[in-house]
């Protein structure tokens with residue numbers, strides 16, 4: 028298994044382009060099941076999750092090719108066999124987003140047998156809201172041997188409330204929205220997820236002939252159509268990757284320019300960073316003020332040596348994203364005072380806490396809240412986290428720590444960050460991928 032060896036202390040300097048968003052690409056790949064015509068997705072990151080989704084779609088009768096196009100990747104998807112309806116556990120267990128094939132399969136093939144999904148080890152991850160939404164569209168649903176079996180001759184539009192105890196559901200909104208595009212009549216989703224990845228999925232579906240309004244707000248209206256056609260779509264840049272590298276620059280007191288940075292999707296993050304003392308300013312490129320321009324900005328990150336402590340509460344978009352909680356915790360470990368971080372989406376998503384403690388961090392967890400007492404230095408140590416974003420937080424800590432940090436099991440990072448070690452090397456970090464067994 029691969030590990031990263033990081034010799035901390037280098038200031039990051041240089042320029043990087045942000046890749047296409049993983050969490051936008053995955054449900055959009057699944058949406059290709061809704062049509063028999065080709066769907067082409069551009070600016071997709073070359074990630075383990077993308078390749079696994081490709082494997083799953085191949086098994087579901089879709090021809091998949093992932094090809095380089097300039098510095099980016101293009102994914103071509105074309106359904107040629109509509110008979111398979113079964114999504115097996117071997118792929119489904121690798122990532123949660125695979126569950127997004129359920130809605131498209133049901134809408135286009137009338138039946139789906141889909142394994143309950145796996146994914147990061149970040150606490151209980153039920154799918155009740157997905158199923159409630161599809162049931163409201165007229166699907167018959169049962170659970171048998173770890174598989175969801177869903178059937179409907181023709182889905183029918185309905186009113187659906189998708190709020191749960193921890194807010195709304197991102198992939199649940201994607202699943203129900205996809206299914207409703209081909210239902211008979213109008214569907215209204217209340218308490219829909221407002222994440223930019225949902226809006227980007229709606230943009231693709233509308234290019235395919237769907238009639239969706241309101242995506243990006245808590246109420247989405249979908250007028251069902253008989254068929255969808257092929258389309259070409261460029262994926263939005265990855266807000267989580269962008270913010271991770273912004274924080275990597277900040278934690279090393281660096282001077283970094285990022286191209287293709289979706290600042291329109293990062294309001295809450297930039298607000299917290301500004302209070303910490305990290306300035307993220309647009310420098311050139313697309314200088315317009317409309318939302319589309321603000322999704323592809325060139326920004327420069329400059330930070331004061333002194334980091335102020337802050338309070339952070341994770342919330343559904345447009346609040347502070349749970350997918351950046353570990354990274355900002357690493358940053359706040361070096362703040363000048365006490366910070367408080369509260370996790371409201373996945374209250375047990377704290378696998379990084381025990382590992383940061385090994386690096387000398389001063390953290391006290393109480394349920395979904397962690398008190399972070401700022402210290403002057405972290406010290407390098409062997410660490411490991413069984414979760415993608417927790418691992419990213421540990422890499423950030425390692426970049427700033429005194430001495431050597433070994434982050435084990437980086438296959439978690441490979442699920443969500445394209446060649447993270449190469450990006451960081453190009454920015455001047457002393458980081459290397461090694462075979463952990465050879466250490």
Ligand code: EPZ
Nearest residue numbers: 050124151152153154155156157191193195196197198372
């Ligand atoms: C998406 O997961 C993301 N994954 C996650 O990113 C992200 O952390 C999460 O949204 C929240 O922003 C992808 O987009 C592939 P949810 P998702 O359904 O959709 C509860 C990463 O690191 N819930 O919005 O699966 C749930 O337990 C990944 O890239 C129910 O109760 O998350 C949680 O508390 C990790 N019932 C809350 O809702 C349901 O049926 C939000 O989960 C579904 C969810």
